Amino acid sequence: MKRRQPIRVSDAINRVMHYAQPNEIETVQIEACDDRTLAEDIVATHAIPPFPKSPYDGYAFKAMDTKGASQNKHVTFEVIEHIPAGKVGTKQVQTGQAVRIMTGAPIPKGTDCVAMFEICQSDQQYGKEWMTIKREMAPGDNVMAQGSETKEGTKLLHKGTYINPGVKAILATFGYQEVPVAKRPVVGLITTGTELLQVGDELKPGKIRNSNGPMIASQLKRAGAKVVELGSLTDEFTTSYQAVEKGLQRVDMLITTGGVSVGDYDLMPAIYEKLGAKTLFNKVAMRPGSVTTVAVRGKQLLFGLSGNPSACYVGFELFVRPTIRAALYEETPHPQKIKAYLKTDFPKANPFTRFVRSTISYAHGNVYIEPSGIDKSAVVTSLAKANAFMVLPGGTRGFQKGQLVDALLFQTEQGQRDIWQDVSYE
């Protein structure tokens, strides 16, 4: 067996990201744009508000008509029209006249201020409608000027923005019935392992059910990719090679799980070699997932993730997800790295950088982190409860409760532009 040279995690990510590439653009209807990312900058196609409008229900008139008004000296206006939101006034308002106006309605011609209902008194007399006010108003009072929120042409959203409900509201406001989004990268998924049963199979001696396949399919969807399931294979070279070779014709990138250890039946390195793919690395100075292997053939990245579920999960979030997010034009494709206080002791020594499946919590303005598998069924359920990885640098002898440690958040819309470094010094 050839001895493998471990490289730093950040160096490994760097090598992978060198091959990450933005995907094509496609257009979807606004109704179907949820959870996609913008493929173009979005600008304001008109000013907001598009016309001077009233932020309140009230009366519009000329402010100068109230000159000298006070508690002891009221001014009365003839109300000549009612304008609901969505309608436009039809009359030119003259001195001594007012218009009853609803929230959002355009300011009528000839008026320059709005008095809220609360400070006006309404009256019907002589077959006409009247309004009385007991204070002075200034021009512009309660008038939202055209463009006062946003000027036409303002860049509102960057290319790569994840489309959440607030983003969708902006798209709707500015008439983007068709939304330019990044095409989802198509990612093939092959699980390998003679020991693997499918989910619906009865358990047999020596076998376990394939959990990596469903898990990675789910991680791919969460990251924004389109999954092409290419099957579950035994550890046999020829059929595995053929499946990989054929799969590569259909996908932008390929994930395999298993077959990357140095055991007798591990075959991905041999397949990469026969494919003529260039191996970027085959050992990373990290736990779990040290055997994670990434190769590239032409423009296609081939991710060889570990068959161990935790290592597989970690390998995906660290190496695969950022390339998918970059394909989707995200400006911050990497998981956000923050500092958090350890909530419990972590006495285990770390010869290599360790990624601990962890849960973030908060108290009194501080952010805390603890391993998500602290009870008995830890190993099985720790992935279910994890919303972060604790990053413990290699060469350390354990950590105490209350210490500040690094944490990678991988469940938030928010990411980080630069590749995080294995160790951060403060």
Place this chain on the structure above:
Amino acid sequence: MKRRQPIRVSDAINRVMHYAQPNEIETVQIEACDDRTLAEDIVATHAIPPFPKSPYDGYAFKAMDTKGASQNKHVTFEVIEHIPAGKVGTKQVQTGQAVRIMTGAPIPKGTDCVAMFEICQSDQQYGKEWMTIKREMAPGDNVMAQGSETKEGTKLLHKGTYINPGVKAILATFGYQEVPVAKRPVVGLITTGTELLQVGDELKPGKIRNSNGPMIASQLKRAGAKVVELGSLTDEFTTSYQAVEKGLQRVDMLITTGGVSVGDYDLMPAIYEKLGAKTLFNKVAMRPGSVTTVAVRGKQLLFGLSGNPSACYVGFELFVRPTIRAALYEETPHPQKIKAYLKTDFPKANPFTRFVRSTISYAHGNVYIEPSGIDKSAVVTSLAKANAFMVLPGGTRGFQKGQLVDALLFQTEQGQRDIWQDVSYE
């Protein structure tokens, strides 16, 4: 106009949650269970590991055979079989014999320990395969006992758990090809307002495009509901009443936007009355969204959200989302309330509890919050960038940078069991 009595936000949520009800159960294939919630507790259908297995590549044999072995005194075994992962040994191992075994393979009959490759020397001689070791092993060394991770019958996941990739891995491991999930509640959506154009329409004087419809549809999907779009209506009583009345025959709950202010053309209160629906509240001591009105008819909740986009958004997250999460059996349906440090001054006085669209950030183990609309195009883009609401209690005169304030996180899987209170004292 009748004077409306404002109630506290927490009281309002309390009144709504009184009518929240768990939805029916349905079964989906594991491939389609992403982002659903479990409708039943999930137990381990077998032990993990299901058989004693090897955590490493190595040799299995009887530990007592190494008694007395040391750097100066090696012990040699005859290697009688190779067992890859997924296969079961066929031979009974005798004293002096060993079996070459791969990670994950079952421990062969007659052996009680595994020595890793790294400490063994392999050899071929006399047409046989041999292995030499220079240290003592103890029974159980490198053997994962059956059930050492999880006993059969252990409850692994609670009813109401959100199905993320880690949860899916557990379901796959234990053979849940069919997954019991909560049926998505069906929520009708009607937008009202004579001023509303549809997204694809040209802008016209006095009109604005309907952004609440697409936004709420997106918030509903994010919360886990199924949306039934029932159209966009003008502020006209008869057609609006008919649309609401007809819509209620098809849905579990109904959202309307607009028509809840006290202006001349606001009509939802009248519609509720004619429907015979009981109004739970029609004024909440909060900004924005004070006019949020909720009524109930039979078991159906009718949410009358404000037509103002920000108020509409806030009203949804505070009042609608928790009822949907409860319908999905979530044990923590409310947004998680945490304390965060104000990153900027917030000088505005708050006569009522104010919900400020905000962004969470982190530094040095602290969590910070700031309004997401601090630049010019604030009002339009603040919803797009918000991942939390800052909650500023009523009766306060502004806050300074560095003060601890309440924050509601509404974009995380993590929620909170109890209704948060308007003000938290520390």
